[in-house]
Amino acid sequence: MGCFSFFCGRDSKWNEETSTAKWRVFSLKELHSATNNFNYDNKLGEGLFGSVYWGQLWDGSQIAVKRLKAWNNKAEGEFTVEVEVLGKVRHKNLLCLRGCCAEGQERLIVYDYMPNLSLHSHLHGSHSRDSLLGWKRRMSIAIASAEGIAYLHHHATPHIIHQDIKASNILLDNDFKARVADFGFAKLIPDGDSHVRTNAKGSSGYQAPEYAMYGKSSESCDVYSFGVLLLEIVSGKKPVEKSDLMQKVSITDWALPLAREGRFIEIVDSKLNDDYVEGELKRLVLVGLVCAQNEPEKRPAMLEVADLLKGELKEKMALIESDEMFQPGSGTISRDHTEVLNENLDSLTKESVEEVKEAMEIEKTET
Numbered sequence: 001m002g003c004f005s006f007f008c009g010r011d012s013k014w015n016e017e018t019s020t021a022k023w024r025v026f027s028l029k030e031l032h033s034a035t036n037n038f039n040y041d042n043k044l045g046e047g048l049f050g051s052v053y054w055g056q057l058w059d060g061s062q063i064a065v066k067r068l069k070a071w072n073n074k075a076e077g078e079f080t081v082e083v084e085v086l087g088k089v090r091h092k093n094l095l096c097l098r099g100c101c102a103e104g105q106e107r108l109i110v111y112d113y114m115p116n117l118s119l120h121s122h123l124h125g126s127h128s129r130d131s132l133l134g135w136k137r138r139m140s141i142a143i144a145s146a147e148g149i150a151y152l153h154h155h156a157t158p159h160i161i162h163q164d165i166k167a168s169n170i171l172l173d174n175d176f177k178a179r180v181a182d183f184g185f186a187k188l189i190p191d192g193d194s195h196v197r198t199n200a201k202g203s204s205g206y207q208a209p210e211y212a213m214y215g216k217s218s219e220s221c222d223v224y225s226f227g228v229l230l231l232e233i234v235s236g237k238k239p240v241e242k243s244d245l246m247q248k249v250s251i252t253d254w255a256l257p258l259a260r261e262g263r264f265i266e267i268v269d270s271k272l273n274d275d276y277v278e279g280e281l282k283r284l285v286l287v288g289l290v291c292a293q294n295e296p297e298k299r300p301a302m303l304e305v306a307d308l309l310k311g312e313l314k315e316k317m318a319l320i321e322s323d324e325m326f327q328p329g330s331g332t333i334s335r336d337h338t339e340v341l342n343e344n345l346d347s348l349t350k351e352s353v354e355e356v357k358e359a360m361e362i363e364k365t366e367t
């Protein structure tokens, strides 16, 4: 079976028409019937907000239904309006929302089904051994994701900060083209659910330091997360991995010294079996590191990131290459922040931010 006809998900035809389907309200009965009563066999995965099920509508088109956890008590009308607003945001690299359902306690969101599931499943999950992500696909996923996020930041009205860029929120269609999923999701969480809000926004290892520490969210926090994602796409490593000494090492702290010494080939995923384009590899690593630097004001905007990845900004790329951060012997990217953060990544909430800040102050005065 050729790669292009290989679907990791359900084995039937993906309906091209779904991507142009109009947004609408679904009845609970219809979604029960489409998902075989939310049968366990239909379950595609589970996130912080609930479970996602594969389904098929009466017209044969395939859908993915996110069934939100019971804590979502947003009023029916309010929920429907917000999902409708998100449903109007359309771009070839954004996952299309087909509609929603709000009946009684149930809150569900209906999406196009993506037959090749998430980037996470190919890099680290159930499909990582299939090695379906060659260099060309990785490059195309990086550029398409950048374009999707750039659209949210610069063209959608109102502008949308994603707040949860990560490999499981990059989904892959039948041609392995990337679609950014779960944008604007923070809006759908009721204001009262502060615990869920704090934990939901941004995932471990992808969070910009200023967001982890001060809860300050902006487009540049997405740029940081995207930088981590780029390094993940190139290396096949997770955003935070355990070292031989069982210490947590962030992907940026691992990749930066190698990039400074020009040892790019040591960063690339061994699953690629040396099948990559050297110039593109270098570009992805440098852009990833520039995006995932600590100072938000030094990170590029997403529109620029997309152009850099496409190789369209040669002068800017040359400037990046000669930037101080890539000179051998300069200080590490994020030493003072990440040492503290890595220890706290899993449990960091706004409440613990003050403790982290205090710890950093003490550390600074002691050195």
Ligand SMILES: Nc1ncnc2c1ncn2[C@@H]1O[C@H](COP(=O)(O)OP(=O)(O)OP(=O)(O)O)[C@@H](O)[C@H]1O
Residues within 6 Å of the ligand: 044, 045, 046, 047, 048, 049, 050, 051, 052, 064, 066, 095, 111, 112, 113, 114, 115, 117, 118, 120, 121, 164, 168, 169, 171, 181, 182, 203
């Ligand atoms: N439209 C879709 N088509 C195919 N698979 C999907 C779709 N939406 C979600 N999935 C699968 O379901 C899994 C769970 O998705 P979900 O968004 O609930 O969780 P998550 O992305 O892991 O975390 P988070 O809750 O932070 O978004 C995803 O990893 C993906 O594999």
Ligand SMILES: [Mg+2]
Residues within 6 Å of the ligand: 047, 168, 169, 181, 182
């Ligand atoms: Mg998700």
